[in-house]
Amino acid sequence: METAETSQTNALEGKTALVTGGSRGIGRAISLALARAGVFVYINYRSNDAAADDTYRAITQAGFSAALLPFDVADRDQVHTGFKKIIDEKGTIDILINNAGTTRDGMFARVTEEDWRAVVDTNLTGTINCSRSALRSMIRARWGRIITISSIVAEGGNAGQVIYGAAKAGVIGLTKSLAREIGSRNITVNAVSPGFIDTDMTASLPAEYREELIGQIPLGRAGSPEDVAAVVRFLASNDAAYITGQTIRVNGGLYM
């Protein structure tokens, strides 16, 4: 079994990854970071072709390898078809990044069923669908990395994000039990929990709220998608061979 000691810096060379929601924000940064480490990256997205094309070009024009793989992570049939394509083309799926996420913020008392279903379907069910589809290949290969993007809201809570927080806490629970279940097959399962990160998702916040929030961050700034991507790349590497079932917080100290 490979340990951190026996790993090489280029140890991700030749691996295949799927990054769900990989075209924008944190997902885009993860797609780029893995591709630069020599990974063939399938960039999954649901609807924004322009953003996906842009991420694809950023990777391939820099001389790295990627492909676009649009599907809805909440739809089991689409997920199945997407993974089948990866296995047909590459033989294995080595690294799964469950990053696709969505928010429908609002006071819990006013949340509609449509909203909460959309949030749970993408953030939690999507993670379940993709993790399940990735497992067969990883178990067979006796090597795998499943990394799920959670949120500071899962552990710290946030008014207006009750469903989002529940779904993001759900993926931490999934991470821990799955890590126990498949650890013996040399597959690690971890979550990364970002704090306040500059992305499209956070750009819509009012300026005063943003400043107030940054005032509470010990490192004094919002995080960048690259701050999160660097940790994901580390967890995907053999340097992180002995880390499993963990939630790694990348939040500038906002929640400890």
Add this chain to the structure above:
Amino acid sequence: MTDDVRRRVISLIVEQLNVKEEACVPEAAFIDDLGADSLDIVELVMAMEDEFDMEISDDDLTKIRTIQDVIDYIDKVHR
């Protein structure tokens, strides 16, 4: 048919569970006799599904305990 199925099933078991072929007698139980854990069973089932191009439901899975159970099951599905 049955002999062919038996041969393929045993070869999969030997490979997946890393046991000797002599241990693979029809009445051998996967967990009690062949030392399989629950994840081994899942892997074995996945391998069987691939080998015989079929799907084994979780309901049926609970009825499978021994090597003979597997052979009977595959025979029934393929008939």
